[in-house]
Amino acid sequence: MPELPEVETMCRGIRSIEGLQVKSFQMCECRxxxxxxxxxxxxxxxxxxxxxxxxVSRLGKRVLVRFSGKQILVIEPxxxxxxxxxxxxxxxxxxxxxxxxKVGSKAxxxxxxxxxxxxxxxxxxxxxxxxxxxxxxMSSEQLEECVINxxxxxxxxxxxxxxxxNFGSSKREIKVALLxxxxxxxxxxxxxxxxLFMAGIDPRARCDRLSGKQWHRISDATQEILSQAILHExxxxxxxxxxxxxxxxxxYQQCHRVYDREGSACSRCGKGKIAxxxxxxxxxxxxxxxxKRRGLHSSLLGQ
DNA sequence: CATATGTCCTGAGAGC
DNA sequence: TGCTCTCAGGACATAT
Numbered sequence: 001m002p003e004l005p006e007v008e009t010m011c012r013g014i015r016s017i018e019g020l021q022v023k024s025f026q027m028c029e030c031r032x033x034x035x036x037x038x039x040x041x042x043x044x045x046x047x048x049x050x051x052x053x054x055x056v057s058r059l060g061k062r063v064l065v066r067f068s069g070k071q072i073l074v075i076e077p078x079x080x081x082x083x084x085x086x087x088x089x090x091x092x093x094x095x096x097x098x099x100x101x102k103v104g105s106k107a108x109x110x111x112x113x114x115x116x117x118x119x120x121x122x123x124x125x126x127x128x129x130x131x132x133x134x135x136x137x138m139s140s141e142q143l144e145e146c147v148i149n150x151x152x153x154x155x156x157x158x159x160x161x162x163x164x165x166n167f168g169s170s171k172r173e174i175k176v177a178l179l180x181x182x183x184x185x186x187x188x189x190x191x192x193x194x195x196l197f198m199a200g201i202d203p204r205a206r207c208d209r210l211s212g213k214q215w216h217r218i219s220d221a222t223q224e225i226l227s228q229a230i231l232h233e234x235x236x237x238x239x240x241x242x243x244x245x246x247x248x249x250x251x252y253q254q255c256h257r258v259y260d261r262e263g264s265a266c267s268r269c270g271k272g273k274i275a276x277x278x279x280x281x282x283x284x285x286x287x288x289x290x291x292k293r294r295g296l297h298s299s300l301l302g303q
Numbered sequence: 304c305a306t307a308t309g310t311c312c313t314g315a316g317a318g319c
Numbered sequence: 320t321g322c323t324c325t326c327a328g329g330a331c332a333t334a335t
Binding site: 032033035036078079080093128129130131132170171172176239280281 | 305306307309311312313314315
């Protein structure tokens with residue numbers, strides 16, 4: 001489930017398309033229900049063919065591809081989507097395919113010298129097993145209004161003060177609030193659990209009961225967990241769905257200390273067993289010993 | 304306004 | 320073996 005570190009890894013992995021020109025675009029034929037795309041694929045193709053990729057960037061859990069001509073392709077992988085260059089896990093769930101070429105190679109390409117042309121070509125693929133991902137082509141004004149204005153600060157930009165300001169008056173449980181992209185952008189179910197474990201905070205604690213000191217710990221843990229997960233190219237869970245841009249696995253799942261570790265001994269206190277509870281219809285993993293509502297467990301003080 | 308719940312989608316895995 | 324059922328959780332629509 002691509003969260004901030006996985007989407008950041010996708011963006012870094014496809015950055016080599018910057019400067020290339022769109023030669024073709026198609027929505028792949030597929031027996032499955034088509035993904036949500038707007039405008040229609042044929043219209044996107046008509047708009048983008050011939051334009052140049054100016055910049056690849058990340059906005060929360062979305063991948064943005066800016067083109068000359070000011071249009072921006074906004075890709076939301078949601079649960080199982082991957083933006084990649086090559087080697088999709090299978091053809092069945094391949095949803096979109098761009099063919100990109102070096103600028104200026106158009107003359108050669110139109111002569112259909114395919115062997116020479118293919119060396120210059122690069123693909124940009126969107127693969128999505130469950131098909132919950134969405135793709136939108138929009139102007140920068142639409143991006144501002146429909147996306148940016150509805151997102152909180154990026155997870156890597158959070159500070160104790162921003163946490164206190166955005167979360168401090170909410171009555172919701174902290175774990176549930178961390179998933180709200182209007183409060184902070186990029187955190188999902190895996191990293192919310194890992195952040196709260198590192199911070200030593202009970203996931204059921206109400207936001208409006210947390211102290212400045214606790215927001216400080218959550219802020220520090222957010223930086224640490226997200227940046228480490230990026231260094232490990234994200235988390236590929238046991239279902240193997242998440243891959244990087246060339247179909248490799250992330251490795252941060254090996255560093256998970258609570259997520260999907262129900263029943264195992266806590267790696268910090270050694271006493272607790274990792275518990276799984278349901279909050280807002282989603283699994284939450286935590287150590288009931290290290291993550292108590294009040295007070296700082298003594299084993300945390302050394303960290 | 305804030306918060307809670309239902310919905311979409313596919314395939315893996317459990318249970319019989 | 321093959322059927323049915325449940326579950327996974329992104330973001331948004333709708334309900335309270």
